[in-house]
Amino acid sequence: MKGRGWFVLMLAAGVAISLIGVLMGAWWLTFPAGLVIGAAVAPARLAIPTGGLAGLLGWGLPLAAEQNRYGLGPAAGSLAAIMGFSNQAAVPLILTCLVGLLLGLTGAWLASAVRRAAVPG
Amino acid sequence: MVRVARTVNLIAALVVSGAVLYVSFVGAGPLPALGPVFNPSTGAWTMAADAAGVESQTLKIDGLQEPVKVTFEKDGTAHVVAQTDSDLFLAVGYVHARFRLFQMDLMRRQGEGRLAQVVGKAALDSDRFELQLGLLRTAQLEWSQADEVTRVALSAYARGVNDRIDEVKRLHQLPVMFTLLGYQPEPWTPVDTLIVKGDMTQTLNFTDTPLVMELLDKSLGPDLTAAWFPVLPPNTQSPYDPGPYPSHTTVAPMTAMRAVTDSEAATAAALHDRLAALPPGLLATGGESNNWAVAGAKSASGGALLAGDPHLHLTLPSIWFQLTEDSPDYHTSGVSIPGTPVVLIGHNQHIAWSLTDAQNQQTFFYEEKEDSAHPGQYFWKGGWQTYTTVSYDIPVLGGSTDHLTVKLSAHGPVISERGLTTSVWWAGNLPSQDFEVLMRVGQASDFQGFRDALRDWHSPTHNFVYADDQGNIGLISAGYYPLVAKGQPWLPMPGTGEFDVTGTVPYDDIPQVYDPPGNIVWSANQRQVTSDYPYYIGTASNFFDPGYRANEIHRVLSQDGKLSAADMMALQTDTRDFLASEITPLIVQALAGDQLTPAEQQARDLLAGWDFRMDTTSAAASIWWTFWETYLSQSFDPWWKTKNVSVDRHELDDALGQDLEAMTLAGATPCQPPGCGPAPASSPCITSECAPGPLTVALRQAFHTAFTNLTGTLGADPASWTWGRIHTRELENLAQVAGLSYGPRADRGDGNTVLAAGGFPSTHGPSWRMVVDWGTHTFSGIYPGGQSENPASAWYENKVDTWWSGLYAPMLSADQAASSPGAATWTMRP
Numbered sequence: 001m002k003g004r005g006w007f008v009l010m011l012a013a014g015v016a017i018s019l020i021g022v023l024m025g026a027w028w029l030t031f032p033a034g035l036v037i038g039a040a041v042a043p044a045r046l047a048i049p050t051g052g053l054a055g056l057l058g059w060g061l062p063l064a065a066e067q068n069r070y071g072l073g074p075a076a077g078s079l080a081a082i083m084g085f086s087n088q089a090a091v092p093l094i095l096t097c098l099v100g101l102l103l104g105l106t107g108a109w110l111a112s113a114v115r116r117a118a119v120p121g
Numbered sequence: 122m123v124r125v126a127r128t129v130n131l132i133a134a135l136v137v138s139g140a141v142l143y144v145s146f147v148g149a150g151p152l153p154a155l156g157p158v159f160n161p162s163t164g165a166w167t168m169a170a171d172a173a174g175v176e177s178q179t180l181k182i183d184g185l186q187e188p189v190k191v192t193f194e195k196d197g198t199a200h201v202v203a204q205t206d207s208d209l210f211l212a213v214g215y216v217h218a219r220f221r222l223f224q225m226d227l228m229r230r231q232g233e234g235r236l237a238q239v240v241g242k243a244a245l246d247s248d249r250f251e252l253q254l255g256l257l258r259t260a261q262l263e264w265s266q267a268d269e270v271t272r273v274a275l276s277a278y279a280r281g282v283n284d285r286i287d288e289v290k291r292l293h294q295l296p297v298m299f300t301l302l303g304y305q306p307e308p309w310t311p312v313d314t315l316i317v318k319g320d321m322t323q324t325l326n327f328t329d330t331p332l333v334m335e336l337l338d339k340s341l342g343p344d345l346t347a348a349w350f351p352v353l354p355p356n357t358q359s360p361y362d363p364g365p366y367p368s369h370t371t372v373a374p375m376t377a378m379r380a381v382t383d384s385e386a387a388t389a390a391a392l393h394d395r396l397a398a399l400p401p402g403l404l405a406t407g408g409e410s411n412n413w414a415v416a417g418a419k420s421a422s423g424g425a426l427l428a429g430d431p432h433l434h435l436t437l438p439s440i441w442f443q444l445t446e447d448s449p450d451y452h453t454s455g456v457s458i459p460g461t462p463v464v465l466i467g468h469n470q471h472i473a474w475s476l477t478d479a480q481n482q483q484t485f486f487y488e489e490k491e492d493s494a495h496p497g498q499y500f501w502k503g504g505w506q507t508y509t510t511v512s513y514d515i516p517v518l519g520g521s522t523d524h525l526t527v528k529l530s531a532h533g534p535v536i537s538e539r540g541l542t543t544s545v546w547w548a549g550n551l552p553s554q555d556f557e558v559l560m561r562v563g564q565a566s567d568f569q570g571f572r573d574a575l576r577d578w579h580s581p582t583h584n585f586v587y588a589d590d591q592g593n594i595g596l597i598s599a600g601y602y603p604l605v606a607k608g609q610p611w612l613p614m615p616g617t618g619e620f621d622v623t624g625t626v627p628y629d630d631i632p633q634v635y636d637p638p639g640n641i642v643w644s645a646n647q648r649q650v651t652s653d654y655p656y657y658i659g660t661a662s663n664f665f666d667p668g669y670r671a672n673e674i675h676r677v678l679s680q681d682g683k684l685s686a687a688d689m690m691a692l693q694t695d696t697r698d699f700l701a702s703e704i705t706p707l708i709v710q711a712l713a714g715d716q717l718t719p720a721e722q723q724a725r726d727l728l729a730g731w732d733f734r735m736d737t738t739s740a741a742a743s744i745w746w747t748f749w750e751t752y753l754s755q756s757f758d759p760w761w762k763t764k765n766v767s768v769d770r771h772e773l774d775d776a777l778g779q780d781l782e783a784m785t786l787a788g789a790t791p792c793q794p795p796g797c798g799p800a801p802a803s804s805p806c807i808t809s810e811c812a813p814g815p816l817t818v819a820l821r822q823a824f825h826t827a828f829t830n831l832t833g834t835l836g837a838d839p840a841s842w843t844w845g846r847i848h849t850r851e852l853e854n855l856a857q858v859a860g861l862s863y864g865p866r867a868d869r870g871d872g873n874t875v876l877a878a879g880g881f882p883s884t885h886g887p888s889w890r891m892v893v894d895w896g897t898h899t900f901s902g903i904y905p906g907g908q909s910e911n912p913a914s915a916w917y918e919n920k921v922d923t924w925w926s927g928l929y930a931p932m933l934s935a936d937q938a939a940s941s942p943g944a945a946t947w948t949m950r951p
Contacts, residue, residue: 025293027160031142062161066169074913075169081860081912082301096159096166099145103156106138113134117127 010040011050018058018104030055030100034107044112048105055104060097153301163293165300172913177945183287184211184280185951191216192935195943197908197916199444200935207277209448210462212949214281214309217442220909220916221459222285223298224438224855225317226306228460231403232256232316232323237523238516239304245515245523247400252513253527253534255550256323260315263552267311271557275311278462282309296910298856317460318556322549324402324434326581328484328664332389332396333768334611339386340766343378350662350776352611353652355783358668359675360650361584361596361642362632367655379609385488388540389613390767392486395537402434405664406772409877409885410477411693412584413643413674416636417592421683422896427588428689429466429475430887432877436855437863437918439906441889445935446563453563454932456889456904463559466889467932468900471566472589473893477644479582479598479632480666482659483548485605487532487616488541499542501531502618508535532616543613546622548601553579568595568635575599576628584632584644590895596642597633598649602626602658611660626656641678645875647671662776669699669873686894686901693890694927695875700782701745702733707785708748711820721828724839735871735878737845744842746871747831749778752823756781756791763794775872790819844869849882852905852921854912861912863905863921876927892929901929 014033021029034051041047066072076089085091143149145156158164175193182189187204189212194200199216203209217225230236234252236244251257267275286306289295299305338346381389396404409432417425433440441456446464455467466475490500498505508528515523528535530544537543554577561574562585571587575597578585582600587593608620632649634642646666650658659665676699677692678684709729717725724744731741754770757777761770770777784791828839835842845867854861865882872879877886891902905924909916923930938944 022160023162025157025160025163027156027164028142028145031138059159059161063166066161066166070169070173072166072169074172075166078168078297078861078912079165082297082856082858084860086860092159092165095155096161099155099159102141103145106134106141110134110138113127113131117131 007041007046007050010037011054013037014051014054014104015057015061018054018100019061022058022062022100028103030058030103031107033058034104034109035111037104038108038111039115041108042112042115044109044116047112048108051108052101052105055100055102055107056097058104059100063093063096148303154303157303158300165297167294168297168911168913171294171296171911172909172915174915175945175947177947179948179950182211182215182281182284182949182951184277184284185949187951189949190935191947191949192938193945193947194933194938194941196919196930198930198933198938199442199908200447200933200938201444202447202935204448206448206450207273209446209451210274210277211281211284213444213446213457213462214278215285215949216281216444217457217459218282218285218309220911221438221442222282222289222306222910223296224910225282225309225313225460226299227855228317228320229313232260232320233313234513234515237518239302239518241518242520245517246398247403248515249523249525250395250399250403250536252515252525253536254323254327254545254547255527255534256316256319257312258511259550259552260312260319263315263554264312266552267554268557270560271554272311274462274556274560275314278314279309279311297912314461314556317458319549321458322581324405325478326405326480326483327403327547327549328405328482329393329396330482330484330660330662330664331486331611331613332393333772334660334662335381335385335389335613336393336768337766338378338612339381339389340764341760342764343380345760347378349780350611350660350773352657352660354648354661354665354668354779356668356779356786357672358647359643359671360632360648361644361671362598362634362650364651364653366650366653367630377609379612381612384540385613388488388537388543391539392537392543393768409646409666409670409872409879411643411645411670411674411875411877411887412475412477412586412596413641413678414586414588414594414596415678415684415689416594416640417896419640419684420592420894420896421685422894423592424590424894424896424898425588425592425594426684426686426689426895427473427475427586427594427893428693428891429477429586430693430890431466431475431477432886433888434885435850435852435888435905437852437861437906437912438855438910439888439904441904441906442908443902443904445933445938447935451560451563454900454934455891455902461556463556464563465559466891468893469563469565470590472571472587473891473895473900474562474571474585474587475891476583476585478646479584479600479649480646480659480664481582481598481600481602482610483580483582483601483603485532485546485603485610485622486613487530487544487546487620488613489530489532489535489544489616491542499530500617506531530616531618532621544616546603548580548582548603551579551601553577555579567591568593571595572597572633584649586642586644588893588895590898592895593636594640594642595633595635596644598631598644600631602631602656604656610657626658630656639679641675643671643674643678645670645674661779662773664775667700667775667779667782667873670875670877673697673699673875686892686897686899689892690890690901690927690929692875693887693892696735696869697733697875698735698742698745698871698873700749700778700873701731701735703782704749704785705731705733705745707816708820708824711817712824715821720832720837720839721825724828725824727839734869735844735848735874736869737843737848737867739844740840740842742844742871743831743835743847744827744839746844746848747827748823751827751830752819753777753781755819755823755826760794785816785820788816790816847881848878850878850886851882851884852918853884855910863918866925868925887924890924890929891932900932902932903929
C-alpha cells in the first residue's frame with residue numbers, strides 16, 4: 001500500500017478526469033477515472049470508495065456550481081415532474097449524484113477486480 | 122478458493138459495470154440514457170441556465186446584413202427592430218428558436234410524419250396518416266410556387282432558426298426535451314415553416330363530417346338524419362352578413378338524403394374509427410373563437426374598436442409567441458406561431474385584425490370505383506385512370522423502418538382501402554400562399570388593401586375581422602368555399618367524376634361586410650349567412666357553431682349606447698349562457714305546480730333567480746348544465762340505443778342541442794322511437810310511438826333526473842352545488858407531462874359562453890385575447906402561457922394568472938418597451 005499522498009493524488013486525478021469529462025460533454029470519462037483509481041490504489045476496499053467519491057465529486061461539483069449561479073430548484077422540480085415525480089425535486093438531484101458515483105465506483109471496482117485476478121495465488 | 126473468489130469478484134464487477142454503463146449510455150425501460158441526460162454541464166440541467174432569463178448583451182448572428190435590436194419586456198414579450206426585412210425575419214427565427222425550439226420541432230415532425238423517429242412506434246399511425254394526407258407534399262409544392270418576397274422571408278427565418286440550432290449544439294445547451302428524448306434537431310427549412318402552417322390548417326378544418334353523416338344515415342335512416350342534421354340551422358342565429366346576396370341558385374335543403382348501403386357504412390365506420398384513434402388535434406372537432414368590431418360612430422372613444430380571441434387547445438407552451446416586428450416594410454404587433462415568421466393576429470400602424478374559424482365544409486370524401494380487371498386503377502370521367510403513387514420511408518425509434526406507399530387519385534390521397542377505396546379532397550391540400558397574404562395584410566393601411574390581400578387566402582377559411590384608424594370596420598370570411606357539381610356533399614360521394622369539386626364561390630360572393638349600418642360586425646364560428654345565401658357551404662353539423670356565443674355578442678353589441686374598450690374586455694370574459702337564458706324560464710314555468718321536495722324547490726328557486734352566468738360560485742349554473750345534459754340524453758339516447766348508432770352522441774351534442782333548443786322553444790319535444798312506450802319517470806323515454814309529448818312532462822322529468830344526479834354527486838344542499846366544484850380548466854403541457862400542466866383549476870364559463878370553456882376539464886378556450894381602441898390608440902392583449910417552453914423559466918406560465926383573472930397587458934411598441942421597467946436588449950450583430 002502506498003502512502004496517503006499517493007491516495008490523494010489518485011483521488012484528485014480521478015476527480016479531475018471526471019470533471020473534465022462532465023464539462024466537455026464526455027460524461028463517460030468518469031468510468032475511466034474510476035478505472036485509473038482502481039488500477040493505482042490498493043486495496044480494493046480503499047480503491048472502490050475512492051472511485052465512487054471521485055465520480056460523486058466530478059458530478060456534484062458542477063451541480064453545486066450551477067446551483068450557486070442559477071439556482072437549481074425550478075429545474076429540479078421540472079425534471080422531477082417530467083420523470084413522474086412531481087413535488088419531489090430531490091429525485092433528479094440524487095439521481096445525478098448517483099450516476100456519477102456509480103460510474104466512478106464501478107470503474108474502480110472493475111480495475112481492482114482485474115488487478116486482483118491477475119495476481120498469482 | 123481465493124482464485125474462485127477473485128474470479129467471482131471479477132465477473133460481478135464486469136456485470137455491474139456493464140449494467141451501469143448500459144443504463145448510462147442507452148437507458149432502460151422508461152429511463153432515458155442517464156449519462157447524457159444528467160450530465161450537470163451539458164445535459165438536462167442546462168435548463169437552469171436557460172431559465173435564468175435574458176440580459177442585455179451583444180450577440181453575433183450569422184447571416185444578418187445590419188445590426189438588429191431585440192428588446193424583451195419584463196414579461197418576455199419581444200420587440201424586434203431591424204433595418205432590413207430579411208434581417209427582421211432572420212431575427213424572429215432566432216428568437217423563436219431561442220424560446221420554442223422543441224415545440225417547433227414537434228410541430229414540423231407531426232406534419233412531416235417523422236414523430237416515430239423520436240418517440241417510437243406509438244406515433245407510427247399518426248405519421249402514416251399525415252404522410253397519406255399530404256401536408257409534406259403540399260408544403261413542398263407551396264415552396265416551389267412561392268413568390269420572391271415569401272422566399273426571402275422564409276429563407277431568412279430558417280437561417281435565424283438554424284443560427285440558434287448551431288449555437289445550442291455548440292454550447293451543449295439543447296432544450297431539455299431533446300436531451301431526454303436523445304436526439305438533436307435537424308436544420309430548419311422553409312418547407313418546415315409551411316408544414317407548421319399546414320398543421321394549423323389541418324387542426325382547424327380537416328373534418329370527418331361526411332363519414333359521420335353516412336353512419337348516421339345508415340343507422341338513424343335518411344329522414345331522421347336529414348331532420349336532425351340539416352344544411353340550415355334549425356335554431357335562430359345571428360349571421361353577420363345578412364345579404365343581399367348575388368343571384369344564384371339557392372341552397373337545396375337536405376330533403377333528399379340518399380340511403381346508404383352496407384358496404385358504404387362499413388367503409389365509413391372503418392375510416393371513422395381510424396381517424397378517431399389518431400392523437401387529438403389532427404382532426405378538426407369544432408371551433409370556438411370570437412371576434413368583433415365596433416365602428417367609430419358607436420364607440421365611446423370615437424375610434425373603431427376591435428376584439429379578438431381565437432379559441433384553441435390551451436397548452437404550455439402556448440401556440441402563441443407575442444412580439445412586435447419593425448423593419449422598413451413591416452410594423453406589426455401581436456402574436457405569431459413559433460415556426461412561422463409573421464404576426465398572425467394583431468395590428469399595424471393603421472389597421473387591426475383578428476380571426477375565427479369559418480367552419481365551412483372543406484373536406485369531401487370520394488369512394489373510388491375499382492375493378493379487379495384494372496389493378497392499380499380507378500374509374501374517373503369515363504375511363505380507367507392509374508393512381509399516382511408516392512413512397513415514403515418512416516424511421517421508427519427502436520424498430521425497423523416502415524415503408525408506406527400513398528396512392529393519389531384525381532380527388533386527392535387515398536386514405537382508406539378497408540372496404541371501398543376512399544380518397545379525400547381537402548382544401549388544405551391545395552397550395553395556399555398564406556404567408557404572402559399575411560405579409561400583405563400586415564402592410565395594409567385600409568380595407569381595400571386588407572381585402573385585396575385576403576383574396577389569395579385559401580385554407581383554412583377564416584373570418585377576418587377588421588378595424589382601422591379612420592373608424593371603419595369590416596369582416597370577411599376569406600378562403601375557399603368549394604362548389605360540387607352535383608350530389609350530396611355532406612356524404613361521401615362516388616369518385617367517378619360527376620360529383621367532383623368544380624370550383625369555389627367567387628371572392629366577391631363569399632360572406633363579407635364593410636361598415637354595416639348597425640356599426641358592428643361579429644363572428645363566433647356561426648354560419649355567416651342567412652338561408653337566402655345561394656351557395657352550399659356546409660351543413661349545420663359541419664361544426665358551424667350552434668350560435669349561442671354569436672347571439673350573445675350580437676345582443677350585447679347591439680344595445681343602445683356607445684361602447685368602450687372596457688366593454689370589449691368585459692364581453693370577452695362574459696359568462697352569460699345564451700341558451701340558458703332561453704330555456705331556463707321554461708324550466709321554471711314547467712315546474713310550477715309540480716310536486717317538489719323542499720330541496721327541489723330550492724333548486725328551482727336558484728334557477729328562477731339566476732342571471733344565466735356560468736360563474737364558479739353559481740349553483741344555478743350547475744343545475745342548468747346538468748339539466749341540459751340530462752335533457753339531451755333523455756331526448757336522443759333512446760334513438761341511439763334503438764337504432765344502434767355507432768357515433769358517440771356526445772360528438773353531436775352541438776347539432777342535437779340546436780334541434781332540441783328549436784323544438785323546446787316551439788313547445789315540442791323530440792319524438793321517441795317506436796317501442797319505447799309510455800315509461801315511468803326513471804326511463805329515458807318521454808312519449809310513446811313517434812309523436813311529440815307534452816313539453817312540461819319532458820322538462821320536469823329532466824329536472825328531476827338532474828336533481829337526483831347532482832344530489833348523488835355534490836350532496837343534499839343545492840346551494841352548495843357551485844359550478845366551480847364540477848367545472849375546471851387545465852392548460853396541458855405540450856409534451857403531455859402532467860406535472861408541467863397548469864390546473865385543473867375551478868373556472869367559469871361553458872361551451873356556449875363567450876368566455877368559452879367547454880369540457881370537464883376544459884382544455885380549449887381563448888388562446889389570445891386582444892382589444893384595440895383606435896380612438897385612444899391603446900392596444901391590449903394576453904395569452905394563457907408564457908414566452909418560454911422551458912418549464913423552469915419564469916416565462917413558462919407567467920401570463921396565465923393575468924389571463925385567468927380576465928385582465929390584459931398593454932401591447933407596447935418597441936420604443937415603449939425599451940424604456941419599460943425590467944427590459945433587456947439584445948444587440949445582434951452580423
